[in-house]
């Protein structure tokens with residue numbers, strides 16, 4: 072789809088990560104309007120964006136956003152939580168809330184905005200995923216499972232919304248140098264333990280995503296780690312190691 076003149080809505084634009092880059096780059100590419108949505112809109116200031124309060128895990132908030140932003144033709148489902156918990160011994164409430172945000176929140180957004188997109192010729196949905204959708208990682212398996220569920224959701228939406236002409240695409244990211252990832256790595260691995268070379272630049276990832284949307288791609292591999300994880304799927308079923316790239 073053409074981004075120049077489009078109207079986009081980006082979830083999770085309040086942090087310093089991919090969401091903010093999506094908003095800024097969409098504006099740079101000439102989008103007519105960009106809704107920068109966040110749970111705490113009072114903390115968001117992005118020149119040229121229309122800031123909107125949105126908590127994707129709150130159905131009333133999702134409905135209000137869809138009612139307000141009835142002109143959207145690109146929905147970027149970027150918001151997610153990434154707690155460092157496993158499935159067997161992790162806090163059950165945290166596991167459930169991870170699913171509530173990453174899977175059910177993304178589903179709620181797709182359901183609320185599908186009619187909006189249909190009303191504007193189909194448009195596009197971009198779901199921001201992770202290589203953890205294709206793997207597991209000791210210490211973050213609640214997140215991995217939620218991203219795997221989002222992967223299934225993305226494929227299903229593509230089938231279900233094809234009839235209304237909606238492009239449903241996914242951005243697969245390995246590890247990117249966002250404040251959230253850096254804080255997670257410092258907390259779990261120890262400061263300085265994450266090799267800088269492993270981290271992709273979120274601005275580059277977003278550029279690849281928007282190029283992919285303009286080209287009509289359904290799967291966009293953002294960085295080297297995403298390319299390696301995808302290639303590992305062709306091998307025996309085993310865990311992809313993000314630190315060595317070896318499956």
Ligand SMILES: NC(=O)c1ccc[n+]([C@@H]2O[C@H](COP(=O)([O-])OP(=O)(O)OC[C@H]3O[C@@H](n4cnc5c(N)ncnc54)[C@H](OP(=O)(O)O)[C@@H]3O)[C@@H](O)[C@H]2O)c1
Pocket residue numbers: 082083084085086087088089090109110111125126127128129148149150151152153172176199200201202244245246247248249251252273
């Ligand atoms: N960074 C990486 O290495 C990496 C790798 C693979 C995939 N990803 C994916 O990239 C996307 C963006 O993550 P990021 O790393 O760029 O970090 P980020 O800036 O922390 O982005 C996540 C955003 O989601 C928001 N959020 C969380 N729960 C929400 C809810 N219920 N409703 C609305 N917003 C909510 C957060 O808002 P608050 O500020 O209010 O908490 C935050 O702004 C995520 O989908 C993540 O899974 C990132």
